[in-house]
Amino acid sequence: MFAVIMAGGSGKRFWPFSRSLLPKQFLKITGNDTMLEQTLTRLDGLISPEDRVLVINEEHYSILENDERLRPSLILTEPLGKNTAPCIGLAAIHLYLRSPCTPVAVLPADHYIPDTENFKKTLLCAMPLAKEGYIVTIGIIPTRPETGYGYIWRGEKIDKGPLYRVKRFVEKPDLNKAIQYLENGEYFWNGGIFIFTPAVILEEISIHLPDLYNKLENLKSAISTDKYRALLEELYKSIESVSIDYGIMEKTKRPVAVMPAQFIWSDVGSWESLFELNSPGADSHGNILEGKGLLLDTKKSYICNKTDKFSVVLGMENILVVNTDDVLLVTELSKSQRVQEIIEILKERDLKKYL
């Protein structure tokens, strides 16, 4: 089994702690290791480092180049982020040359999955179907009517193991639909974890994203030659940005299976979700204070102090304070997804140094 770890994210959700040059997957926000390191550790004993492919944005290469642990793995760089379909296609052409029919587990580098054993069992369970030509996806059992994720609607059960046929991949719903999905019980969150063979996914790309396919084929024949670099740049400059979900999964005629996740999962998609994740470590007022400071008459707040500064919060509730060397952010925890609006404004106003 191969693993493709998608680590090309650009680091907007945890701004100003995550920055364009240091996105979330390279941050130690869910433990003593970075999220990427945790993702790799999770695979130990299942997929050896030699069989792992790490896809990153080339501007982050310097973060990893001296990481001894990654030496045995293949590191692929993307000149630009173009969402998940090109990223997966890029990894697939490399793995196709090694073994076209060996299952590949495609894994985001920045998800929180504390239960390693059940995670590995789930992947193992999915492997036989992937070998048969299925696209297998892991369905996260929903716990709230989340409107920020795509959903997977399951159909009939498949004989082999705890798997279901997928009726349909569904785009991010509005709240009413999300409530229906939650109540219905046949819907899973699409956590972006897939298992398929290189041959299968490249065939799907050839059908649904032919332009990408042709350029990948060109690139494949240039692997290990001095033309590779120029073709890679050309490919990323010219293709459209498209997710594997929208580009392939919602359209494929191939049999797709979903396997319900038997593990706790979070995509840690906002400061608020990180706060919830870390809340077992909160003080008796529900506050988390990282770094030096004093919280007075303050409840359920997250003070993320990444500087030597002494941070004092008085008489507040549900607030988020992020203090870095050059930027301070103060907002309500429930509004923490809106940091993306800040990023857009900083781009417009030519304040890129704060991105």
Next chain:
Amino acid sequence: MFAVIMAGGSGKRFWPFSRSLLPKQFLKITGNDTMLEQTLTRLDGLISPEDRVLVINEEHYSILENDERLRPSLILTEPLGKNTAPCIGLAAIHLYLRSPCTPVAVLPADHYIPDTENFKKTLLCAMPLAKEGYIVTIGIIPTRPETGYGYIWRGEKIDKGPLYRVKRFVEKPDLNKAIQYLENGEYFWNGGIFIFTPAVILEEISIHLPDLYNKLENLKSAISTDKYRALLEELYKSIESVSIDYGIMEKTKRPVAVMPAQFIWSDVGSWESLFELNSPGADSHGNILEGKGLLLDTKKSYICNKTDKFSVVLGMENILVVNTDDVLLVTELSKSQRVQEIIEILKERDLKKYL
């Protein structure tokens, strides 16, 4: 006419911008000059620098020692802050030796009085009565039922000028009483501005604060000798902390007059009051942003950024953010008086470096 400028305050209200080593009177919070500089400028044309006495805490001497403008004035240092009665007594013994019966205007160094002309007219108006032996005080016309000030209850009008006899000095009232005072119309705020002669105030001190008086008399005979320093230390170590209001004004049998202030006045006693003072300069959402930053979906907030940091506030209302080199404060503007609680806790926890 002499002036005594009381500049011994210890800088708690504007923490963390004001610090024990840099209190409010040395900050440029109400304009391009420090509050002390504004207080001095206000006297220009009325009381010459030679006739001014500045009383400061000795730990702030280094802030002023190279200030050419202060050379002609007498600078007196207090080894410890013991409230206003010892401070005024100290100035009085020095001025007594120069001219016991010349009126002295006693002025806090950290009040905001933008209307210089009317301020000077008011002092001039008060002078003749002070020469006659009155204690004259300036009554600030109340605009809200403030519970943080003492009040002055006026009695019958005095013939000479727009002055009234004082019936009584009243300590800080509760809210009900403050509302009554406001409605009654015969009550002024006690703004801590007094005019009297050195002879009069020393006599009053001899009656109501005899211990202080005896020590001041001792000290007076040591002025310009090498015993002065030791006696000054001894005096401040041994005497109790007492305000001129409580120690003298509430008890005196001497005729006291109050002159209604014909000028705008603020003691700028909190971040909230400074915010209100500066609110004509607020943006269209009622925000004040000092320094670099971005306010998004934020209203009526005060971002006081005293560092080079970029401060972003998203989706907040009525908040105060103060960002200094080593401390960050986040609170609601309406809770800004409570910074004093923070200071107490920092003292307890031996975090004096942040005071």
